[in-house]
Amino acid sequence: MNTQIEETLGPRYSPAHIRATWDGTGSVEDASKALGFSRAKGYDLIRNGQFPCRVLRIGRKTRVVTASLLRVLESGDPEYNDARAGCRPTP
Template sequence: MHTQSNELQGTQYSPTRIRATWDGTGSVEDASKALGFSRAKGYDLVRRGEFPCRVLRVGRTTRVVTASLLRVLESGEPEYNGARRAPSTPA
């Protein structure tokens, strides 16, 4: 029974399901689950500017860009927000 529950949860956050059911953005909580970590870890990564997908902040609301999440899920490569990247130093 426990295995069936895990299979259903995995299907809920599959790229196919996300494409079919999410709008242009999703919650940090749902994106974190899709990526395999907890809500708390997701918000911690957002706070540090290290969430593996593009994140939008509008006022007090934080949303994850669905297209970015799908690229990360399909490629396995992070696509950092870049909001906190250090400026380049001249060579």
């Protein structure tokens, strides 16, 4: 990537860079890094229904909704995604 473009977009996991380079969904690993924790912690939060933004299961893959991730990064307010309808995560 051109250095001038990298300077314009900022760090790899900044909202501006994510908005410019990601499609509709991103990997759990990249979303976790953008939120400041490890891939393992991201999957643990997903299993417990506590990942701070919307998550989709597509076949055997798990993807994070880019728009939701951007809202969480910009506002700081989580959009918990509890895949088990009607169940609340245990505190």
